[in-house]
Amino acid sequence: MNDAAPDQARKAPREPDTRSTGGTPGGILGTFRDKGGALFRSTEIDARLFGLVVALGISWIAFDFASGIWGQGGKSIFGGSFLTPRNLWNLSVQTASIAVMATGMVLVIVSRNIDLSVGSLLGFLAMIMGITQKEILPAIIGFENEFTWLIALGVGIAVGAAIGAGHGFIIAYLGVPAFIVTLGGLLFWRGGAFVLAEGRTIAPLDSTFRKIGGGTDGSLGRLSVDLGLGSETLGWVLGIGVVLIFIGVVVHARRRRRGFGFVTRPLWAELLVVAIGVALVLGAIRVLNAYPWPIRVAERFAEARDIPIPEGGLILATGVAYPVLIMIGVAAVMTFLVRRREFGRYVFAIGGNPEAAELSGINVRWTVMKTFTLMGVLVAISAAITSGRLDAAVNSLGILNELFVIAAAVIGGTSLAGGIGTIPGAVLGALFMQTLQSGMVLIGFGTAQQNMVIGAVLVAAVGIDAAYRRRAAT
């Protein structure tokens, strides 16, 4: 866990050069014919991702207003409780599990497949990891061993990879449609989760494993304090690291383009993109650092450490939670896989035209099997996040998650026809889905209304996207 920071810093989550992602080279070219459009175009910001960010911004402000009116009220700029550091911190943690799976679902859908089993598999793998750490390992290395979390996570990932590979093998080599295989998986693994523990709840979990799910202890603020630094330190180190890498990537890309004699963005556009990126990253760090430790948690911490509590309470920054670091790390690695490795190119080629891909020498079956294996690994990571956060493994964990994951990928611009999709889009899609869900709880909407809204938004998002594509095609 502790080395997740440098890990995720390896690559900035946002990159200006979105052209080569997926099968939309130049998709936005020719769409905007007016002058403003031309200016926008020269920034090379993906118009569809941009639209999603705008929708996200609008819904955040709307929820904040609404929660001020219908909720218990709050003290944010619009009078509600949505745009408070606490809620945004919650939102970031709640998004992580779905977002991690959604990055894998993008590849699955892009290669013209689907995975309906992820929710059930999440329940099954959470149970595997729970049993490993609570019932198998204690007999060998005792409770609360410092390696317990790592072994449990490793076992979960290995089993997840094996199950994913199994799904992939049946789909790719035995020719059973992915819809059927994973529909079977949906039933099978949910039942399997029940059988594993005979319906029992495995709790509480290992205290280090729990940090994978976040909480005050599972955040950079606590780690900073433990290292003897100010509680905000590591958050800023992370933010600045990401910013530097981001700038490095932009500069590198510009040099390369010039080296190949390609058209480069105008300097002002380059600077604008950098400025927006830097502002978003540092703004996010600022907000997450602004969420202080809950009063009682801080008090207990002070008691345990014999620290006097200053007047006005002990204010420590919670900072970026580990599940969010994991999410950023996964998104960065997946983006790298998609855009810089053969594997990613192959997946998009298969989605664009399977026959052509086959004829051009791509091992289609092997590639498809790999996407499902990867999906299994990502589900295991999400299972660790969800069960760590709940501090329990329960066989009902992850119910309906397959629908949220698929919806996140689709809202993020992944086409169910295959061949099109982006990793950052899927993460934003997950964030949007979670925004709707937790926002509606804040304003007191019930489950029925929530489901209606989410359903309508899903259809609207895909509808707008389809209309946009048609326009772009003409």
Place this chain on the structure above:
Amino acid sequence: MQRLRMETAALLAMAVAATGTMASVGAVTAQADETVVAVSWREFQEERWALRDKPAIQAVLEKAGAQYIETDAAGSAEKQIADIEQLINQGADVILILAVDPSAVGPAVNNAINNGVPVIGYDQLIEDPRTFYITFDNVEVGRMQARAIQDVVPEGRYVFIKGNPADPNSDFLHGGQLEVLKVAMDAGKIVNVGEQYTDGWDPSVAQRNMDQILTDNDNNVDAVVASNDGTAGGVVAALASQGLAGEIPVSGQDADNAALNRVALGTQTVTVWKDARQLGAEAARVALQLAENPDLNAVEGSTMFSDGPNGANMVSILLEPTPITRDNLQLVVDAGWIAADELCAGVESGSVDACP
């Protein structure tokens, strides 16, 4: 309570089709002289029926020298009707039915009663006055949850974490909760500051909802009425992330091992225990009586129940569940429901009577 929620009607149909093809059990043919008690189970996949209810029924029958036969409908209403016919043909003197679909089982019930075989609706109401009904009182479970919480916090800001919206029990429970709290709520002593259903009884959904309700109220919450132990687990996790676990009372039901451990730790106030073995034993006793004398009203300890959807007058036994708090944890240990070391994991010894 914790049955899987099928995602769509299509999936449900597929599952039924798949499981329906499995062969039924219970090919034993009865001898003429001993009493034969038959059970038509709904779905043996659900752990508790095979693990807790069935052995309890068998134990009582064995003691009385009666014979036990059974079938498993594997979740299929059609199969259950055939099952019941088969049980009648095998010479059942009385049939216990845990209905897949209480309204679809009617023809089979008619068939049994026309053949002079009394029918007992086991844990699930078959709303036909010619049948006997035995179950735990679910509304009472809700009342017990509310009472236990109200005892600790008579006035304050309450949160209600309800069950799966698709499960009728969720509303029975919530109805019972409100019944107890109504007076205090009308008087403004108790304020409802947040209320959410929990899709699929999923604890992580309950956790997210509780997180949001705490955010909305800026932690200004005094008590949480959660409808079962799974959702209570989610609530406690949300409270723990604010350092409030153990300070705000939380209710539950099912007497899950994890929940009993939380009660011992002090992070959950109450769990309502429905001992399935008690239900099984009591049902077997009723079955033996009905085999002797098919007059429903003659069953010892029976009362009238008319709170079903159609308001039919049913002869019934509604067993009283047991609220378990830190004061009577010894009950579940003595009953062999949970091992003492599991109950007391992480509990400071001596902090509750059950963990010396």
